Amino acid sequence: MSTETEAAPAPVPPAKEPERRSGLPSWAVQGLVSLSAIVLALLVGAILIIVGDEQVQKAVGYFGAAPMDTVSAALSAVGEAYKSLAVGALGGWTPISESLTQATPLICGGLAVSLAFRTGLFNIGAQGQLIAGAILASYVGFAWHLPPVLHLVLAIVAGLVGGAIWGGVVGLLKARTGAHEVIVTIMLNYVAIYLLAWLLTTKTFQRPGRTDPISPIVDNNAQYPKFGDTRLHLGFVLALVAAVFVWWLLNRSTIGFELRAVGANADASRTAGMSVGRAYVIAMVVAGALAGLAGTQQVLGTDLPLTDGVAASVGFDAITVALLGRGTPLGTVLAGLLFGALNAGGLQMQLITQTPLTLTTVLQAVIVLFVAAPALVRSIFRFLPKERGAGAVLAKGWNG
């Protein structure tokens, strides 16, 4: 009987080729896939560099005459660009410290997005929460004059509170009225941006002697201490602490249990006696505070004054970071470090090879795209082993 079946053409034979499973632990497999994704993204970037490079364009002009010129021009363009990227990101203690500095707010912002994600909420509002945190932290930092340590602690707390309020509103509205968090966070981002722009024109926030919308730099006592003569500051350590805290909260605390349960199945959580609304509020308050912490890192860490650009695009990059990190604290830290390194390296790359910063943006997008599509990466790099429980899903959809 079995011989008969084998003789007959099986209906869908190719689909059932035995799965490549290795003995590797799943984190190693994930790492391999991510690494391959980065390689692929760099290849895509290389194409853009080649296309955009003047030397190459020139060489293409006489391709017939000296084709190898085009190739060598292309190779050297890519080589130089990526070399400067690597040097700018990792080539020594200073570049590394720069990468870590850039990563700092991204990690905190990413955690803010991740935590909400795990509770089934899509927090597009890290930007607004960061701004709210930065406003309060900066105010406490420059307007109050307090002894060391105390001043810094209070300024940080102010930042946390600012972010927590901005995030908490979202949770509260969702819990009370069902207002969709995506809408509310998008709108609150704009409100925060305009609020900041307005505050910066007021006497309270404007730097004395200046009419520009720029605040004083916070007191020395309110600044995160720096490591050596780099820009890297204590905020980075706080970011790591925050990651550990989020890990503890999610995996080792009763509140986190509740948050995760609500995120995975709100109905079952309600049936098990949890308050879904409360979970939303808690998650958004904590998420807001984390984004607020990122705000403090901007104004207390890299000793920036408060300006309308204080948030840059950290709030949005944070979403990508969180997604790349699959919503886990460790993943978010790693993704934040990667993005920080790309940002730092990107600056160096534009400096040396005049490659536009937008290329870094493209690289970041393509990396995440490939990392999120392991199936695609595997279909290109056929040697990659299959991951167990692949494709862990973060947020399922609008309905949680």
Place this chain on the structure above:
Amino acid sequence: ACGSKPTEENAGGSANKDFKACMVSDSGGFDDKSFNQTSYKGLQDAVKEKGLTEVKAESKSDNDYPTNMTAMVSAKCNIIVSVGFKLEDATDKAAQANPSIKFAIVDSAPAKPIENVKPLAFNTAQSSFQAGYLAAAMSKSGKVGTFGGLKIPTVTIFMDGFAEGVRYYNTQKSKNVQVLGWDDAKQAGLFTGDFEDKAKGQNNAQNLITQGADVIFPVAGPSGLGGLQAAKASNGKVNAIWVDTDGCESAAEYCSVLLTSVAKGMDVAVKDAIVSVVDNKFDNTQFIGTLENGGTKLAPFHEFDSKIPADVKSELDQIKTDIISGKITVQSKVQPKAS
């Protein structure tokens, strides 16, 4: 096409190839059709004229200023020009740490003068005053309009001067031309809220036009380009005045609706600052671009040259003379003061 391989081209004046002239943009980037771009043009002009080496760094966020500044220092720049008030802190710090490098900063000035930092400021209220007068003179409807990107001094200084110029026209000619979109006494008016959203700028301009304005003065960077678009779409009914650069050059497609532009001579100032270092003539006194020194001026009228009455042109010249002589004082509170 496959031509033949060109021989190494020899750059023109490579006299000062080891002189590095450097520039750091603010987060607007060098293509902002506004002050970064104009300043960059100054850098390029200097480089071309003196055969220098150019190094530029764009900033994506405020976070990048110190980094870029440090990178410029380690690139052994001879002069570093930073663009915008937001780079002030980073510039001051770098300047104090590196006394051998010269610095210049556009649109800002250190609180206390620093030996090797040359601040470049521009009293665009003066030329905007002329622009306001011209707008009032050219308005048929008796209404002119302006709007800004954000309510910040580098924006409102234009709007202040513009409003004052219109008022001056009214007193001179006993007319009642109205300014829509800015009340310089109350310091309140129309803003898009950002410098990117061109459609929003256009809509703001359109709203001014429906209220009767037939000369538009957008002070909102790329978002303000929307204002020019609105004028262009009116098919000749509405004209506009551009800011920062000569619009007929930087936004040539709108030249047909541009009465003139309020040029903020950042390119010239930047170039001069760089050249002064090359020529060993650097000093740290604040440069304030005025009508007097040509650091700000009305750009040519281009296509409107024939349409603007001669007496208006001479009145504009007279205003220039009067402002220079102090006969007319521009009131705007945000004018840069000589330190």
Place this chain on the structure above:
Amino acid sequence: MHLELSGLTKSFGSLVANDHIDLVIEPGEIHCLLGENGAGKSTLMNMLYGLLQPDSGEIVIDGEKVQITSPSDAIKHGIGMVHQHFMLVPVFTVAENIMLGRENTWAAGVLDRKKAHALVTELSDRYGFEVDPEALVEDIPVGVQQRVEIIKALTNDARVLILDEPTAVLTPAEIDELIGVMRRLKENGTSIVFITHKLKEVKAIADKITVIRRGKVVGQAEPSASEEELAELMVGRAVDLVVDKDPADPQDAVLRVEGLTVIDERGFTAVDDVDLEVRAGEILAVAGVQGNGQTELAEALLGLTPIAAGTISLDGRDLTGRTTRQRLDAGIGYVPEDRWHDGFVESFSVAENLVLDLFRKPPFGNGLTLHTDEIEKNAEARVEEFDIRTQGVDDPLSSLSGGNQQKVVLARELSRPLKLLVASQPTRGVDVGSIEFLHQRIVKERDNGTAVLIVSTELDEIAALADRVAVMYRGKVVGVVPADTPRDELGLMMAGASKSEAHDVAIENPTTLGTI
């Protein structure tokens, strides 16, 4: 149509769900497939219908080998299927659901709704179904949804009709009706594959019975075989079909419900002025056809649905207006009806699911921190006690089979001291082997002095467990009757008849199943 499946094999990962299954369906026969949970019945049928692709094996129709790679292939070959989980779009109307996939259209793909409407009316008239073509599917009772499913299958002129557990949600009268339809189809030459766990039904209608266990055909049986024989064949061991329990020894009333009224989301009165009492040490079963307010009653008891009027008290303590958590803390255990929705978190581990409503309290948590080792220990103990088949307590619950998922919920709820256990459909879709165990466990809880409220649409289950039966119809309790009330009588009460009416009618018009 002559249908032959030979050597069909399908595995999910390392699990072989179907292992070289051979099956022959003759024209015009009603072929019953019998097997415990997870035996592989649905998997087999899904392969036949093109929803799953076999790893190997072949399907032969009227002597010709065919490839069925999608449901449209199956439809083309004259195969129709009523799925175990309804394949209806809840936000569509009945007519839309029925036309879906074979829409009548005007030019340019514009729907001809009139035609669809007419078709539904015609078919429901022909088979005596009462279905409103314009009703939204989510608004109609499950029994009616079932009819819609059948109409859907019939409109394709299927020559083989697969019915995968169609009777789980029907009343005895409705089951009777369905059996009538099946007989008529059979007379017209349609073959039917009929899957069910209910042995009585099998005996009533089957021409042939095939039993599947762990993915393999283990034998064929005649309809004349006894229920015990069939059960043993299914489960592979002797099964006690009758729960042996001692008579109840009821104490004081633990749960007291007075004048309870619940208005549902659409504004209809789902529970209408209900008074109930459950005493310690007794099992009160709430019988009724799905959709008559039992779900809402249970949810109201737990505070999951707001109530419009009435009071609920537990041991004399007023619970009205309390949160779900307070009620759980007061000693109510709850097994929700829709487990996949409300009972557990699929992506959580078995261990976590076993403390889903206990994690806050010692020993599992101290209000702030979670004691993961205690949670682990608890899980090991429960898995042992309830014979939950899992590879490990850290595996996600989604990796468990349906019956075992079920046991997790029960294990959790029974693992703390309870005053009242509310269990809705505790054994829906569970095979006889597991049912046996779950029933024993519930009776044990009763014997420990817990008040037990069972909500069930299964008369078998009610007969097995109940000490008293409350029958609900359209939100009202139409009567509370002793557990030994005849099946037909209960069935009639579930259709709205009062106790006395039901008694009279049941004697005059016995149903097929009632008499077996």
Place this chain on the structure above:
Amino acid sequence: MTDTTPDAVPAAPAKPQVIEAPADRTRRLRVGGVMLVFALIGLALAAVTKGGKATFQLVSGDLENNLLGVPAQPVAIVLGILGVGAAVAYVLRQVPQRYAGWLAAVLGVAFIGAFLCWAAAGKTFPLANQFQGTLNFATPLILGALAGVLCERAGVINIAIEGQFLVGAFTAALVSSTTNSATAALIAAAASGVLMAALLAVFSIKYLVNQVVLGVVLVVFATGITGFLFDQFMQPDAEKLNTPNVLSAVKIPGLADIPFIGPILFNQTILVYLTYLAVAVVTFVLFQTRWGLRIRAVGEHPKAADTVGIKVKRIRYSAVLTAGVLAGLGGAFFTVGYAGSFAKEMTAGNGFIALAALIMGRWHPIGATVAALFFGFATQLQSQLQIIQTPIPGELLLMAPYLATIIAVAGLVGRVRAPKADGEPYVTE
């Protein structure tokens, strides 16, 4: 059912009486409360209205004729009272449920009317221009939101509208500049939207990438790639590559002569007419055609659709790609449709606002359109009020559209329900 059901079973009682569910009650009180607050604000504004006459301009740009002058305070008071009446009637449930929406509409109009009387007292408010501007702001939002509706009704979350906008805007500008053809530009924009949509479709449907991740990433990607191409190619050669022709308005004879609304609605560019058409077509297609029925089926319950022989993935591909056309056209609005040349990141978050409109409009094309118009109205009002100068600070006005949206969503819209399978990839084995 007849032959086995005994006659003795009592006939089913008449349809049970509909009583207000507790959830509805909460909602009524919440919505009513918000309405009442607004009604009272309206009344309060009426009380402080000064300045005699409020003048409303009825034809855009016409400052002399077609003016509607009303006594500001009396009218404001009447409207204020009307608003309070509507709110009270709503709270006390004085009209049947299905007319409750009208009460909200009455209140909305009354409140805005009273507010405008207050703001325009002693001044002229360009009423026609208010609607004109509303339409300008709303047009791309509508197209974007409709694109979202199509995708999400088919079960694919589309957060990438912003990215599709950017790419559409870029392509339209480029093609218009190089070919001088409006048709070519619009087709190219649509095609580029489809290209972005194809990325969304392939990665979500084929490679099962989490769709939220995907959307965000595609926005970043579009920002990066348009920025890069702009920096490297378009900007250096701007005269050739970035001087698109803006579509000109086409008057529709007859319709354009309808007083007041005619010139607003029917003297527009082809792109705006396409938008009207898109609203109608998407609504019709979604609810009255075979394709639409199938789209909704695969978005709600893909397996059910599969079991009746519908190719789920194929329908999803077709919906997402078609949506790409709409989003690409929405992007074209930013350049050839309205503002001319392309600038980096010029869509400035409008794609996200479109996303919000889609959710606020409950995934319904009409609802999304109304939400987009609401947002456009608020934005335009904000701009106009800045010009006529009201006591409201300009900074607050800039925030107003966003705050208004939050209030509307929290106060009036409440909980929304996405298509059930939205965001869930369909996997068969």
